[in-house]
Amino acid sequence: MAFDNDMGDFTTDAILLRKIEYGDHDLIITFLTRDKGKICVMAKNAKKSVRRFSGAMDLFSVNHIQCAFPKKNKEAMINLCQTVLENGFSHIRYDVVNTAYASYWTEIVTQWLEDGKAQPDIFELLYTALEMVDDGFIPTEVISLLFQIRFMRLSGFSPGLDQCDTCHTNIEDVDSARLWFDFKAGRVVCPQCKGRIIPVQEPAGPFGAGFRGCWVSKGTLKQLSWINTVEMARAGRIKFSPAAIQEGETLLESFIPFHIGRHFNSLKFLHKMRSEI
Ligand SMILES: [Zn+2]
Structure with missing residues (x-):
């Protein structure tokens, strides 16, 4: 027995x-x-x-x-x-902004992961991200960029940020300070190629018509690529400018809901919190 x-x-x-x-x-x-x-x-x-x-x-x-x-x-x-x-993690729970970020990450995990399928690397990523917020040495908005981009890579949907998706020019060699990030494809396109793309008329999805991408500076793209692949222990050393944080947030907080195909309540709350700071 x-x-x-x-x-x-x-x-x-x-x-x-x-x-x-x-x-x-x-x-x-x-x-x-x-x-x-x-x-x-x-x-x-x-x-x-x-x-x-x-x-x-x-x-x-x-x-x-x-x-x-x-x-x-x-x-x-x-x-x-x-x-x-x-x-x-009391420093997360007693801080409303930290709570908003952590809620967003846990909603991504809850919505995206299959039940009962072991993914220890994603467990480690979420654990480390929460630990970093609780420690308080790295700004939570930077940890959020790190969590989101690495989560997508571990899930097999890394956004393509290193070269133009159409002409395959490395972003270093693109003759422009900014590139277009297409939310649906999850890829950057250089301004020349973007000019040649004929917009496809699609029925409005959950995000409405016309909501298809954003302009992002090369510097932000390079920083996002770096935090995607560097050892976690070193990732905190990168210094994001407020402009780069904002571009990174726009890119990832649009790409992920777009890719998963639904709106996140936690993201609405996070945007509200941020607008009030
Ligand atoms: Zn191109």
């Missing part, structure tokens, strides 16, 4: 992405785990069991969790048995 009980159990590190109240006592929690990818679990009696669930199970917190697969009904949810808080 003991053997049977242990069979479906597993432990892993997990970042809390989302929690929903279920009835009076239970919680349904979405975690990004190191070993099992994104999982949705049922935490029975979570609001009362302080002993089993240490910490308050706050958003973005990192926990060591113990879970059990359902034994009888295989369609039922995974049960969360126990959690031990590893890092509560």
Whole structure:
């Protein structure tokens, strides 16, 4: 019998992405785990069991969790048995702007990742990004650029920022300070090639007609390429000018929702917060 009980159990590190109240006592929690990818679990009696669930199970917190697969009904949810808080990231949760950024990243992860598919590199990326915000040495808006561009690369959708997508001229050799970034293609195009492209009439999607790209300076493109590939520990050394941050934000915060094909509520909140600073 003991053997049977242990069979479906597993432990892993997990970042809390989302929690929903279920009835009076239970919680349904979405975690990004190191070993099992994104999982949705049922935490029975979570609001009362302080002993089993240490910490308050706050958003973005990192926990060591113990879970059990359902034994009888295989369609039922995974049960969360126990959690031990590893890092509560209090500097994120008590700062409304940091919370807005972290909410945006966790919404990307929640919307984009398949359930139950282990992606330890994405777990590490989110963990490191949250840790960097909590440490407070690097501006959160720079960490956000770093998170977004690396997330897209790890997901296999790295935007093409090094050369013109049409004539393949390296951006260094393009005779212009700025290039056009096409949101749909996720690629830059030089001004000459952009002039030759005949706009395609498409039905208005979730983003409306005409919302197709933005101009970005070469300097910003080079900095984004650099933070995409450099070791994480060195990425914080790059200095973005306020203009480069703004261009990078426009590019990535348009490209990602465009690519995923939906609007992000967390992004609306983030834009509102930024406009009020
Ligand atoms: Zn070109």
